[in-house]
Amino acid sequence: MDLLFDHIEQHYPLSSAAREALAENFEEQVLAKGKFLITEGRVCNHLYFLQQGALRGYITVDGKEQTNWFGFEEHFITSFHSFITRQPSVENIQLLEGSILWSISKAQLTRLFDKHHEIERLVRIIYEKYYIRLEERYVNAQLRTATERYEHLIRESPHIIERVPLGHISSYLGISPETLSRIRSRF
Amino acid sequence: MDLLFDHIEQHYPLSSAAREALAENFEEQVLAKGKFLITEGRVCNHLYFLQQGALRGYITVDGKEQTNWFGFEEHFITSFHSFITRQPSVENIQLLEGSILWSISKAQLTRLFDKHHEIERLVRIIYEKYYIRLEERYVNAQLRTATERYEHLIRESPHIIERVPLGHISSYLGISPETLSRIRSRF
């Protein structure tokens, strides 16, 4: 739980009262590789903090998987669309490694917003940061050639190659596994 | 200004005290077609509400313009990355039509967060909505063929074609103007 609060402090420093209130509402969760945190069709009512491990979020388009993001240690994770709208998720979140997470329900979090203004501020600030991160992902996805997108990926997150099967990376880059293999073969 | 508060009420109903505080801090701005709301290299310190008109946000990559979004009536607009980080904008925001906007500075808004919890809540909720809208844009941008992306665009926002030059639409879809022209020629 220390890692969770270390991460929170990086965004906004909380009073000890707010920290304790949060601590009471987070629950630890340990999941094995290959399992799903969220599957499409179900409403996602929880926000997760990934303490240890790796996940990916993907949707199914024409029977094929399209990976939208990879998540590693010390990030908040959820199926945001479902969490926000309370509608069934279109996204699947899968464990790429055995992972340790902390979860809090939307109802609990909303209750804390009323009790502690600073917790709502924290979440507002986290949304800001996550928004601009998503913007960056969007801009990179728009890069013209697959080679540029791949180069950008290994430049920004070189560790990804060692932790994620290439098939998922190709679906993240929006190309076929064959094309990714050919790009990699010419360095 | 009525439109601004109509829009706000759709997200979260404010007390009259909060509404008045907001009203005091928004300023009207009228800009002509072709002008820029924000240019790259400058810090964007304001959040804008577009009451009437049309804009686009784009970045410059290898000397070419890459349109990231179009903005029409009744949306909040800013160069989010710059507004949030207080760093120089990489994005340009250009007026596609003569437009009427309402602006509030980041400093003023931040001051209001401390005075009125509900205004910070409103902004938190707006971020949620804008986040999932950006997610949708991301997913659509990942569609395999340019034809699919074009079809999706005219299905979701058919009005766009009448208000935006095709050159900007092709740069939004990530294709050359020639390719867009050919896609359109076969309906």
Add this chain to the structure above:
DNA sequence: GTCTTTTTTTGACAATTGTCAAAAAGCATC
């Protein structure tokens, strides 16, 4: 270790898209 299954690579070919150049159409201004 061997066997099985999954992932990655390679080859051949087709489809999609980009680039360059020129023509056509549209839009201002006079």
Add this chain to the structure above:
DNA sequence: GATGCTTTTTGACAATTGTCAAAAAAAGAC
């Protein structure tokens, strides 16, 4: 209307990427 200027279209060709099939490599199960 005629005149420039910008946008859009069309043609020819090259580059990129996808698809299908099969081989090679890697990862798991026993």
